[in-house]
Amino acid sequence: xxxxxxxxxxxxxxxxxxxxxxxxxxxxxxxxxxxxxxxxxxxxxxxxxxxxxxxxxxxxxxxxxxxxxxxxxxxxxxxxxxxxxxxxxxxxxxxxxxxxxxxxxxxxxxxxxxxxxxxxxxxxxxxxxxxxxxxxxxxxxxxxxxxxxxxxxxxxxxxxxxxxxxxxxxxxxxxxxxxxxxxxxxxxxxxxxxxxxxxxxxxxxxxxxxxxxxxxxxxxxxxxxxxxxxxxxxxxxxxxxxxxxxxxxxxxxxxxxxxxxxxxxxxxxxxxxxxxxxxxxxxxxxxxxxxxxxxxxxxxxxxxxxxxxxxxxxxxxxxxxxxxxxxxxxxxxxxxxxxxxxxxxxxxxx
Amino acid sequence: xxxxxxxxxxxxxxxxxxxxxxxxxxxxxxxxxxxxxxxxxxxxxxxxxxxxxxxxxxxxxxxxxxxxxxxxxxxxxxxxxxxxxxxxxxxxxxxxxxxxxxxxxxxxxxxxxxxxxxxxxxxxxxxxxxxxxx
Amino acid sequence: xxxxxxxxxxxxxxxxxxxxxxxxxxxxxxxxxxxxxxxxxxxxxxxxxxxxxxxxxxxxxxxxxxxxxxxxxxxxxxxxxxxxxxxxxxxxxxxxxxxxxxxxxxxxxxxxxxxxxxxxxxxxxxxxxxxxxxxxxxxxxxxxxxxxxxxxxxxxxxxxxxxxxxxxxxxxxxxxxxxxxxxxxxxxxxxxxxxxxxxxxxxxxxxxxxxxxxxxxxxxxxxxxxxxxxxxxxxxxxxxxxxxxxxxxxxxxxxxxxxxxxxxxxxxxxxxxxxxxxxxxxxxxxxxxxxxxxxxxxxxxxxxxxxxxxxxxxxxxxxxxxxxxxxxxxxxxxxxxxxxxxxxxxxxxxxxxxxxxxxxxxxxxxxxxxxxxxxxxxxxxxxxxxxxx
Numbered sequence: 001x002x003x004x005x006x007x008x009x010x011x012x013x014x015x016x017x018x019x020x021x022x023x024x025x026x027x028x029x030x031x032x033x034x035x036x037x038x039x040x041x042x043x044x045x046x047x048x049x050x051x052x053x054x055x056x057x058x059x060x061x062x063x064x065x066x067x068x069x070x071x072x073x074x075x076x077x078x079x080x081x082x083x084x085x086x087x088x089x090x091x092x093x094x095x096x097x098x099x100x101x102x103x104x105x106x107x108x109x110x111x112x113x114x115x116x117x118x119x120x121x122x123x124x125x126x127x128x129x130x131x132x133x134x135x136x137x138x139x140x141x142x143x144x145x146x147x148x149x150x151x152x153x154x155x156x157x158x159x160x161x162x163x164x165x166x167x168x169x170x171x172x173x174x175x176x177x178x179x180x181x182x183x184x185x186x187x188x189x190x191x192x193x194x195x196x197x198x199x200x201x202x203x204x205x206x207x208x209x210x211x212x213x214x215x216x217x218x219x220x221x222x223x224x225x226x227x228x229x230x231x232x233x234x235x236x237x238x239x240x241x242x243x244x245x246x247x248x249x250x251x252x253x254x255x256x257x258x259x260x261x262x263x264x265x266x267x268x269x270x271x272x273x274x275x276x277x278x279x280x281x282x283x284x285x286x287x288x289x290x291x292x293x294x295x296x297x298x299x300x301x302x303x304x305x306x307x308x309x310x311x312x313x314x315x316x317x318x319x320x321x322x323x324x325x326x327x328x329x330x331x332x333x334x335x336x337x338x339x340x341x342x343x344x345x346x347x348x349x350x
Numbered sequence: 351x352x353x354x355x356x357x358x359x360x361x362x363x364x365x366x367x368x369x370x371x372x373x374x375x376x377x378x379x380x381x382x383x384x385x386x387x388x389x390x391x392x393x394x395x396x397x398x399x400x401x402x403x404x405x406x407x408x409x410x411x412x413x414x415x416x417x418x419x420x421x422x423x424x425x426x427x428x429x430x431x432x433x434x435x436x437x438x439x440x441x442x443x444x445x446x447x448x449x450x451x452x453x454x455x456x457x458x459x460x461x462x463x464x465x466x467x468x469x470x471x472x473x474x475x476x477x478x479x480x481x482x483x484x
Numbered sequence: 485x486x487x488x489x490x491x492x493x494x495x496x497x498x499x500x501x502x503x504x505x506x507x508x509x510x511x512x513x514x515x516x517x518x519x520x521x522x523x524x525x526x527x528x529x530x531x532x533x534x535x536x537x538x539x540x541x542x543x544x545x546x547x548x549x550x551x552x553x554x555x556x557x558x559x560x561x562x563x564x565x566x567x568x569x570x571x572x573x574x575x576x577x578x579x580x581x582x583x584x585x586x587x588x589x590x591x592x593x594x595x596x597x598x599x600x601x602x603x604x605x606x607x608x609x610x611x612x613x614x615x616x617x618x619x620x621x622x623x624x625x626x627x628x629x630x631x632x633x634x635x636x637x638x639x640x641x642x643x644x645x646x647x648x649x650x651x652x653x654x655x656x657x658x659x660x661x662x663x664x665x666x667x668x669x670x671x672x673x674x675x676x677x678x679x680x681x682x683x684x685x686x687x688x689x690x691x692x693x694x695x696x697x698x699x700x701x702x703x704x705x706x707x708x709x710x711x712x713x714x715x716x717x718x719x720x721x722x723x724x725x726x727x728x729x730x731x732x733x734x735x736x737x738x739x740x741x742x743x744x745x746x747x748x749x750x751x752x753x754x755x756x757x758x759x760x761x762x763x764x765x766x767x768x769x770x771x772x773x774x775x776x777x778x779x780x781x782x783x784x785x786x787x788x789x790x791x792x793x794x795x796x797x798x799x800x801x802x803x804x805x806x807x808x809x810x811x812x813x814x815x816x817x818x819x820x821x822x823x824x825x826x827x828x829x830x831x832x833x834x835x836x837x838x839x840x841x842x843x844x845x846x847x848x849x850x851x852x853x854x855x856x857x858x859x860x861x862x863x864x865x866x867x868x869x870x871x872x873x
Contacts, residue, residue, distance in 0.1 A: 014446055047423045048445065048463040052476060056462040085474055094476060098365045098462050341423060360620060381621050410642070410740070412634035414626075415684040418611055421626055426684070429631045431735050441735045443626045449687075454642055465625065477625060 003129045004170035004310070005163055006069065009061030010279040010324050011054050012159035012266055015044040016331040017339045019154045025336045026149045033154050038240025042157035042267025044334060045143045047342050051081045051160070052091050054272075055141040056098040058162040061321035062137070063099050066164065074101040074164075075133025078123055079109050080116025080271045081160075083143045087191065095139065105133075113187060114236055115297030116140060117161070117271040122177050122303060124165035135166040142270035147195035148345055155239055157267025161275035171313040172282065172291070175306040176223060180215035187298035198298075204242070207300050212236065212246050215302035216294045223306050227251040231289040234260030234277040236296035238268045252292070259284055260293075265328065271297075280324040287311045357475050364477035367402040367460060369438070378402070380438050404460040405483060406434035413449040420466040428452055432460075432480055443479045459483040487709035488585045488722040490870070492521025493832040498700035498820025499669040506542050506600035507554045513701035513825075514555050514596055521705040522715050523592070528557055528705070530590040531564040534577030534597035535824035540612045542603050551596060570616035570859025571772055573597065574827025575866030578704065579725040582868075585706050597828030598701035609697055613823075616860035618733035630694055632734045632861055633773035634686035640741045641688070646778050648688055650793025652679035654777035655692050655818075657801045658811050662818025664803075664845040669698055669820030679774075693774040698820035702829040712873075718839040723852070724756035724869040734861040743776075743862030746783035753854070753867040754785075761785035764808055764869075765850040766837045768830035770858040771815040780856050781810065784867070809847045812837060827857035831868060838872035 018041050023030020034040055045054070063071060079091040092107035110116040110123075117140015124136025141160025146152035165174075186207035189196035199207075212235060220226065227233070233252045235243040240263050247257045260277035263269075269276055274295040281291055286309065293305040340346050362368035362382075369380030373396040374389040380402055386393035409431045417425035421443075428444040430452075444458060458480040466475045494516025496509050504512075510533070518525050533551050538544045552564035567577040574597035584590040601609055610630075614623040617632055640646050656676050662668040674692065682690035712719035728748040734740055754760055761784060769784075771777035781792035786808050795801055801810035813819040813833035816826055834853030836842040855868045 046445065046463075048465070048479065050464060050474075052474075053462050053464060060462075094365075097361055100366065363621075410635040410639040412631040412638060412689075413684070413687040414628055414631045414634075415686065416610065416628070416630065418614065418623075418626070418628065419607055427626065429625075429627050429635070429686075431635055431740070439735045439737075441622055441625060441627050441632075441733070454638070479626075 001129065001167050002170060002173045003125050003165065003167055004173040006135065006166040006168065006170055007062045007066040007164040008161060008279050008282055009058040009065065009321055010161040010276055010327060011057035011061065012043050012269070012276070012327050013045045013049055013054070014330070014332055015046060015334050015342065016041045017044055017334050017336070021336055022154055030154070037155055038244065038264050039155050039267055040264055042155060043159055043269070044339055044342055045158040049158070050085045050143055051079070051083055051141045052085055052094050054143065054158065054160040055079050055091060055095045055139045055162065058141065058160050059095050059099050059137060059139060062162040062164050064320040065317050067317065067320070069135065069164070071100040072104065073134045074137055075105050076124055076127050076136040077101060077105060077107045078120035078137070079139045079141065080112065080120045081109070081140070081142050082111055082113055082116065082189070082270055083145065084109055101137070112301060113298035114238070114270045114273055115295040115301060115303055117275045118295040118303040118305070121163055121165060122179070125174060125177060128165050128167060135164055138163045138165060140271035140275040142272050144268070144270045145195055145343065150195070152196070152198070155268040157269050159266060159269035159276055160272040161279045163275065169312050170310055171316045172307050172309045175308055176219065177303060177305045178215065178218055178222060179301055179303045180211050180218060181301035182211070184300035186300055203298070207298060208236070208238070208242055208296050209246055209249070211300050211302040212294050212296050213250060215304040216250050219294070219304040219306055225306070229290060230256060230292040232260055232281045232285070233257050233292040234274055234281060235294050237261055237263035237273050237277065240264040262324070276324065283318070283323045283325065285309045285313060287313055354473050357473065362399070365462060367404060367478060368399050369402055370397045371400040372396060373398055378436060378438055380440060402438055403435040406432040406458060408444070408452065408454055408456050408458055409433045409439060410454060411444060411452050430458070430480055432458055444481070445479050446481045457483040485586050486588065488582050488706050489709040489712035489719045490704055490722060490831070490835050491707055491712050491715045491719045492517040492523065492705035493703070493835045494520055495667055495702035495829055495832050496700050497667050498698045498822055500602050501699040502602065504699060506538060506544065506598060507550055509600060509699060509701040510551045510596055510598040511554050513598065513703040514594060517594065517703035517705050523705065525556060526560065527592045528594050529562055530581070530584055530593040531557055531562060532577040532581040532584070532593065532595045533564065533566045534574035534595070534827055535566055536568055536570060536573045536599060537612050537823070538600070542600055551598070569864040571770060571823055572827060572857045572859035572864040572866055573824040574829070575855065575857025575868065576727060576827070576864065578827055578831055578868060579727055579866050581706055582722050582725045585708060592705065592707045594703060594705050595828055596701060596703045597825035599822035599824040600699050601697050601822060602699050606697070622733055628686060629860070630689060630773065631686035633775050634689040636740050637688055637775040640775060640778070643741060645741055645790050646793035648680070649676060650797045651774045651778055652676050652693065653793065653796035654771055654774035655679045657796050657799070658771055658815035658817035660802065661812045661845055662814025665814045665819060668814040668818050669696060670814070670818045689773060689775070695772045695816035695821035698822040700820055700822035700825045702825045702832045704828060704831055718841065719873060720835045720838045721871040721873050722868065723871045724753040725866065726750070726752035726756060727864065727866045728752070730863050732860065732863050741779065743779055743783050743858065743865060745862050745865035746780060746856060746858065746867065749865045749867040750784045753869050757869040757871070759852060759869070763852050764854045766809040766812060766834060766847045766853045768811060768813060768833050768853070768855045769815070770826065770856055771811060771817050772821060776858065777815070784854065784856060803845045803847050812842065812845045812847060827855070827866065830855035830857060831870070834870045838870055
């Protein structure tokens with residue numbers, strides 16, 4: 001039985017801030033920071049947005065594209081994020097209510113830094129593939145915080161994408177998924193702390209690069225494929241530089257990763273990054289296209305997926321919801337003061 | 351601390367614009383009602399839940415400058431009365447648009463946003479707001 | 485059913501009265517009314533109090549007991565009733581009292597209206613006001629009461645029922661009269677530019693379109709018409725008290741640029757009094773927001789739709805203009821708006837006019853006076869008509 005993507009939806013808030021504006025406040029050449037990271041602007045959530053509202057918007061768009069799917073047939077909802085509004089009380093149940101999937105279903109929130117969304121896809125694949133549920137929803141969404149003046153402030157942004165996993169009318173078959181997981185403390189946030197800490201350059205080679213290349217190589221070995229067998233590739237993208245470098249290391253071309261690389265334009269949406277990159281690929285994909293996906297979550301692990309787009313994508317009602325291109329149109333740019341106000345970084349009287 | 355039940359009870363209306371339809375006369379009500387003011391006794395047992403269309407247009411609006419505490423970080427903010435595609439009038443906030451660009455007649459749709467929270471440790475209240483429907 | 489007369493009136497100054505408590509305000513107004521009616525106080529056999537929200541403003545429920553106690557009426561253990569209907573609390577309390585006397589169940593009744601608002605901070609006060617709209621589906625969604633009236637104003641302008649200037653003129657009229665009323669909170673006339681340029685509250689309405697936060701109280705004494713002469717020569721007849729309800733939320737209405745409750749209550753009142761709108765000489769209307777004043781004059785049938793604004797702008801509403809004088813007290817805007825007191829203070833003003841004691845703002849030969857008091861989004865409206873004897 002083929003398991004795959006039945007539908008998807010994506011949402012990014014409309015506000016942006018540029019690295020030069022952030023640098024202006026902290027006495028740093030922000031433009032150079034941006035160039036170094038390959039991030040030219042990042043998305044900022046409005047004060048009334050959070051992971052719940054972003055995940056809901058993406059999930060509702062996902063459902064709008066499959067009007068013949070009865071939401072009551074959804075058997076599982078997982079939301080992966082590192083900025084869930086509650087430490088205890090799941091985002092997933094609120095999203096489930098908002099798409100009318102309740103009450104005959106299971107739900108949970110996931111956390112695995114930036115790969116919590118793809119972890120949810122794997123969990124849904126298991127439930128769907130085993131026949132335990134008819135449809136599963138996996139969402140990766142974040143409104144990540146960067147500490148004021150820290151390097152992460154130039155990249156931590158907001159956005160999310162939702163995936164409906166099933167076996168009927170799939171628009172993209174997931175041929176295989178596998179993961180490479182170790183205990184590697186490259187980036188973390190303790191309970192109650194507002195901002196994460198990280199190991200500086202330790203987040204590179206022993207963390208991001210090791211896990212992505214290991215998972216990617218394991219996948220190509222298992223599927224007996226080479227990079228040129230794929231039409232598109234999507235890698236986790238904490239900035240624009242890392243995925244560009246890892247793609248080259250693995251033998252993928254800049255053209256293959258172009259659609260899947262959104263971070264330079266919207267910043268690092270953490271658990272939303274790979275789901276959003278994949279959504280942009282699917283916005284452009286044709287039947288027969290093969291997509292290579294490898295996510296990365298600090299702590300650490302990578303989930304790899306080998307995906308083939310089916311003929312069903314020609315019948316898919318993609319136009320029932322805005323494409324990523326439409327979602328990213330007409331952004332509104334903020335100054336740092338407004339950005340700090342929206343992100344709750346200003347000390348208010350209680 | 352406010353009772354959590356009060357907000358929880360209203361979730362179908364707050365999240366999903368669920369109202370009621372009188373099966374006797376066909377009129378749709380939002381928020382939900384347990385009987386039809388037109389049909390009265392004839393409507394008992396005939397009120398069914400129905401979800402309003404999330405799309406509509408702006409019937410009138412105002413930009414609020416003197417804001418209640420929960421909206422202090424977003425003032426000035428816009429409120430609107432919206433006529434939905436199923437001809438129901440609703441009130442809510444209109445966000446993601448500059449106040450000077452709001453016009454009577456502009457198309458909008460309902461989305462889920464944060465309305466309020468019972469302080470930094472309390473429950474978060476979600477509900478519908480409107481955004482321009484380009 | 486017997487006719488009812490007003491034999492005594494009293495009111496405190498309205499304003500931010502820091503050194504006056506709720507109970508001291510209520511008693512002050514009551515004492516003035518008893519003196520005005522030439523009573524000792526022992527004669528009162530019933531008390532009706534219009535108060536919107538002592539529970540939230542001063543944390544005091546059961547204000548019927550509080551006023552009955554501090555006014556000395558508990559020595560006779562008279563029945564005391566507190567009435568709430570948003571901004572119409574005073575108007576409804578008045579109607580309840582008139583019905584009590586007309587029915588024969590009561591003989592000499594005091595109606596009080598009182599509100600102590602300034603013991604609370606502004607933001608909290610506003611959220612109490614917002615709760616007179618639909619607390620769940622309007623206030624709970626970020627709609628303030630001011631923004632509801634602002635949305636009405638915008639639609640009115642869009643539908644060519646009134647211009648922005650005409651709406652602002654309601655405030656200019658109220659301030660013009662407030663300058664002539666020693667008891668008013670604001671005693672300065674203002675030009676229309678002041679209203680149009682005032683700080684935005686909810687566009688298109690600004691600070692000068694909205695009635696202030698006030699403390700204050702007013703009181704009236706009622707008795708059967710045939711007994712009025714026993715107490716005083718300057719009494720006034722209550723010709724009609726009518727009331728109507730409408731939906732709580734503004735968005736539940738078929739039309740938002742009129743208040744059906746005002747129209748229905750007015751029709752009932754004119755019928756009860758045996759007159760028409762054309763017979764009214766002086767009107768006290770509920771201008772908690774300027775736009776409400778425009779709607780009121782049209783809903784009362786005194787002006788046709790689209791005409792009330794012109795009347796305000798052309799100063800035809802002044803006490804000395806020879807037409808229907810509007811808000812000679814200064815209205816809610818300039819006289820002040822201690823919510824529960826408003827409806828009762830309107831009756832106090834009309835009584836002054838009809839018995840010729842309105843001094844600098846006296847309307848010549850005033851025979852019929854009309855008071856319109858409204859709550860929330862016009863969800864409760866009382867229309868009362870008084871007649872000079």
